[in-house]
Amino acid sequence: MKRLAAHPLVWPCVTLVLLVLLDLSHNPAFLSISVLDGHLFGAPIDILNRAAPLVLVSLGMTLVIATRGIDISVGAVVAIAGAAAASILAADPSQVGMAIAAALAAGLLAGMWNGLLVAIVGMQPIIATLILMVAGRGVAQLLTGGQIIPIGARDYLFLGGGYLALIPCSMWIAAAAIAVTTLLMNRTALGLFIRAIGINPVATRLAGLRSSAIVFGVYTFSGLTAAIAGILASSNVRSADGNNAGLLLELDAILAVTLGGTSLLGGRFSLAGTVLGALIIQTLTYTTYSIGVPPEATLVVKAAVVLMVSVIQSASARAFIARQVRRAFPVAAKRTLTEGAQ
Known part of the structure; x- marks a missing residue:
């Protein structure tokens, strides 16, 4: 039992199970899944669908924290990506590919900017990403003109609100991102390098490892995952809001990572734990609303x-x-x- 209790994934699993049991006590049909209008329907599907953007952002955050860093700009990057895509679609709804490319490019540039400040300039990660956290909201507001831009392009809306083989498309995208990240971390030397940098960055640099390049790449990856989350979020709500899109998402991502057992001191991370942490947060949000917790008390309960x-x-x-x-x-x-x- 001691060995089991010491496993990093045990307590996240126990927490998720307890939340599910609480939902079942309030709603016996909580776990029921049916087919409605040609796709799966039910509370578990809704939770997984809405957790997809948080899972994506948390994947990038996991690798950043594993290198002893932090990225508090991901919420702003989500807003920038959605605003960039919506701006193009507002001019020409048929340019879905261009809109997606613009959103991804915006996320990559934001991640590269953070990586440049942290890995090359040598800024503290929280300061470097705080700059983009503040300025990013302004960039998103400039792209949207301070307005909420509606999105009507059907192919774009399919990404966050459509279904593929009965399952929400956003879940497929999140699953693909999890699989790719897991393969990179477990089947290549990159995962070992990230752990080494988190444990002792000075020793890894003296050993000849190009730690600055890896840290730069990690922040770039975080920007990319945030951009994908921005595409899903704007597609799901059918609009881009430069002010509210991704608001406080960075805090949820950090919570998901820490709940999953990743150490804020770096060197130790768990992608599976991060996914569980994101599901805990989204299930908790669903639970607070379903059992009738007042909206003003939701954050306190959380x-x-x-x-x-x-x-x-x-x-x-x-x-x-x-x-x-x-x-x-x-x-x-x-x-x-x-x-x-x-």
Whole structure:
């Protein structure tokens, strides 16, 4: 049991299961999935569909944090990508390919800018990405003219609101991104290099590893995943909003990464844990609304659950709780130790 409790994915899984049980207690049909209008329909499908943008952003954030960095500009990049695509589609709805390319290019340029400041100039990651977090909102507002731009291009709307083989297209895109990232991290030396940089960046540089190039690439990848999330988000809501699109998404991404067991000190990361963390956050959001939590209290409940899960994941916190339990119930604890010895 101790070995199982120490596994980094156990507590995220337990948290997700508890949230599902809470939803089932409130709605016995929570896990039911049916086919409606030619596609799968149900609460689990809705949660997975809405979690896709967060999963994409969290994948890039995982690799950034693994190198001892942080990227708090991803929400602004989501807004920029959606605004860039909407601006082109507003002029010519048939230019879907051009709109997608513009959104991806905007994300790549934003990631390269962050990578340049962090890896080449040597800025602290939180300061470098804070610059784009602030300026990015202004860029998105300039692209949209301070207005909400509606999107009516059918092929573009298919990406975030369409279905492929009964399953939402956004889920396929998120699954593809997870698969590609997993292959890169586990089947190539890139994952080892990222872990090495996170553990000791000075030693890796002295060993001849081009750590600055890898860090630059990681931030570029984070910008790319945020751009894809921006495409899905703008497609799903059929509009681009430079002010509200991706707002506070960077905080949800950081929470998803930490809930999944990735260390903020760098060197240790888990892509599977990140996906679980994103699903926890989206399920928690669904749960708070479904059980009738007032909208003004949603963020408080969300913060309380995240705090509880983070404390449970801490080995020192679990050891402290165990000591207090042994002190409060010494007879039961002694009996348990005796039975274990026998």
